[in-house]
Amino acid sequence: DAKTTQPTSMDCAEGRAANLPCNHSTISGNEYVYWYRQIHSQGPQYIIHGLKNNETNEMASLIITEDRKSSTLILPHATLRDTAVYYCIVRRGGGSNYKLTFGKGTLLTVNP
Amino acid sequence: GAGVSQSPRYKVAKRGQDVALRCDPISGHVSLFWYQQALGQGPEFLTYFQNEAQLDKSGLPSDRFFAERPEGSVSTLKIQRTQQEDSAVYLCASSLGRGQGQDTQYFGPGTRLTVL
Numbered sequence: 603d604a605k606t607t608q609p610t611s612m613d614c615a616e617g618r619a620a621n622l623p624c625n626h627s628t629i630s631g632n633e634y635v636y637w638y639r640q641i642h643s644q645g646p647q648y649i650i651h652g653l654k655n656n657e658t659n660e661m662a663s664l665i666i667t668e669d670r671k672s673s674t675l676i677l678p679h680a681t682l683r684d685t686a687v688y689y690c691i692v693r694r695g696g697g698s699n700y701k702l703t704f705g706k707g708t709l710l711t712v713n714p
Numbered sequence: 715g716a717g718v719s720q721s722p723r724y725k726v727a728k729r730g731q732d733v734a735l736r737c738d739p740i741s742g743h744v745s746l747f748w749y750q751q752a753l754g755q756g757p758e759f760l761t762y763f764q765n766e767a768q769l770d771k772s773g774l775p776s777d778r779f780f781a782e783r784p785e786g787s788v789s790t791l792k793i794q795r796t797q798q799e800d801s802a803v804y805l806c807a808s809s810l811g812r813g814q815g816q817d818t819q820y821f822g823p824g825t826r827l828t829v830l
Contacts (some may be wrong), residue, residue: 634819645718645821646757646804689756701747701770702807702819704756 610711614684620677623707624690627671633694635662635666637675639686639710642656646689646704649675680712716740718822720806726828727796735791735825737806744811746789748781749818753805760804763789764811790798803827 614620619658627633636651650657650664652673657664663676677684689707694700719738727733739746745764749757750773760779762770765786774781778797783789793800803826807819 625820634727645807645823648818648820700817701759701762701773702749702757704758706754706756 605703606692606705608688608690608705609709610706611711613711613713614677614680616682616712616714618680620680620684620710620712622675622677622688622690622710623672624675625672626690626692629670629692630694633692635664635673636691636693637662637664638689638691638702638704640689640707641683641686649688666712680710682712682714684710685712686710718806718808718820720804720825722825723823724826724828726830728830729796729798731796731829732792732794735793735804735827737789737791737808737822739789739806739808740820742810743808743820744786745809745817745819746783747807747809748789748791749805749807750775751804751805751824753829757805760791777783793827794818796827798828798829801827801829 634651637649638646640646641714650662653663666673687709689704691702721736733762747762748760751757759773761781763783767830778794780792805824807821809819811815
């Protein structure tokens with residue numbers, strides 16, 4: 603699976619949009635971009651995933667560049683409960699046996 | 715609906731003891747994964763089951779680690795003769811496993827193992 607690069611940490615003001623970048627320049631055509639987050643002392647929580655089109659759900663939006671070499675996770679109105687480590691993961695699709703390869707992620711701190 | 719559950723949530727073991735960690739996946743999920751997360755690191759893959767079959771155990775760090783899922787539902791991760799380096803959070807994840815398109819993994823809360 604392709605490796606990803608994320609900033610170690612970011613800060614965001616409560617109520618503002620949080621934009622978390624991820625570089626995955628070696629991504630292959632059949633690989634999806636997944637985002638998970640992990641709040642302190644909890645298991646990772648699935649947020650969103652996409653292949654090449656932008657995606658939106660009730661939690662966040664995922665913007666993938668046209669060349670698919672980078673993406674941005676957008677939390678439109680960050681709250682204090684969004685403080686967590688955010689992991690960007692590239693994973694092959696088309697099968698159920700593909701493990702997730704986590705990096706160190708980005709620690710997002712939402713400040714009041 | 716009910717998510718993935720794990721028990722115990724916390725386990726303290728003396729070095730050399732055997733431990734057993736339990737995972738109850740989401741009902742109907744065919745695929746089950748175990749991950750290990752050391753302090754300050756992201757989770758790392760240990761092993762994967764499809765129903766009762768263990769199809770990938772490439773991430774198990776030593777032969778002291780053993781996992782099973784005898785009836786294709788509940789899974790147990792067993793660690794024999796625990797060592798201090800085994801101290802970590804052990805995470806279980808499950809997915810539908812239908813093998814079509816994207817297959818999202820959903821995680822349990824983890825078991826924090828501390829070996830003294």
